[in-house]
Amino acid sequence: MSLLEGLMKKMKSLKDTETTITCADGRRFVENKQGTHAIANTIGFVVDTKPDNTPALIITNLYLGSQDCCEESVLREYNIRNVLSIGVEPLYRYENIQYKVMECLDLPETNIKVLVNNCVPYINNSLSKNENILIHCNAGVSRSSAIVIGYLMLEHKLEYDVAYDMVKQARSCIKPNVGFESQLISLK
CATH class of the missing domain: 3.90.190.10 (Protein tyrosine phosphatase superfamily)
Known part of the structure; x- marks a missing residue:
């Protein structure tokens, strides 16, 4: 078996993964083996719910x-x-x-x-x-x-x-x- 065949065989045994991507403007996408598709938008920044008001x-x-x-x-x-x-x-x-x-x-x-x-x-x-x-x-x-x-x-x-x-x-x-x-x- 060639190196390429060995790698291809090994790739088939890898666990499927999914990555969520959030853009600065709030657009969100999920990327997986099937491709990339849009999901519900959110705000493009972290909401600060705890005030930092102690100087x-x-x-x-x-x-x-x-x-x-x-x-x-x-x-x-x-x-x-x-x-x-x-x-x-x-x-x-x-x-x-x-x-x-x-x-x-x-x-x-x-x-x-x-x-x-x-x-x-x-x-x-x-x-x-x-x-x-x-x-x-x-x-x-x-x-x-x-x-x-x-x-x-x-x-x-x-x-x-x-x-x-x-x-x-x-x-x-x-x-x-x-x-x-x-x-x-x-x-x-």
């Missing part, structure tokens, strides 16, 4: 969190007077709270160094008045954590690893994207 205190007066932390009750509970939104616009703006929105895509090629430098004065202004500031993005994982790490590196003269560990200890889910990370490592 993490990084240093005195500086909090890091997700957009869920922008709820009025959370801002009041933590006495947050300033909100720095990275790449997302807050859904609501409340009285007696100052807002600044910085455009930023969570892409490795986004220049995070320039963004960090543009955020430092706003952060320092809040901290100099001894007011709490929340720095957030959508999930509080990549963009906002990169800003906080960069801030600690520039203003507190910390090395990347030290700043990263400090932020990670306060908010365990952080993970700046690979481009942000490499840029921050070289931040001076």
Whole structure:
């Protein structure tokens, strides 16, 4: 028996499998031995049913969190007077709270160094008045954590690893994207 014949015989004994494919736009397909066919559509993203509304205190007066932390009750509970939104616009703006929105895509090629430098004065202004500031993005994982790490590196003269560990200890889910990370490592 040739190698090809042996492989063909072995293939016949394999268990049938089925793969469900979900596209970003919510279209779903099942792929199996008979081919590919469409099934019921769904939404093209994971629904977040559990709010992430507890901001993490990084240093005195500086909090890091997700957009869920922008709820009025959370801002009041933590006495947050300033909100720095990275790449997302807050859904609501409340009285007696100052807002600044910085455009930023969570892409490795986004220049995070320039963004960090543009955020430092706003952060320092809040901290100099001894007011709490929340720095957030959508999930509080990549963009906002990169800003906080960069801030600690520039203003507190910390090395990347030290700043990263400090932020990670306060908010365990952080993970700046690979481009942000490499840029921050070289931040001076």
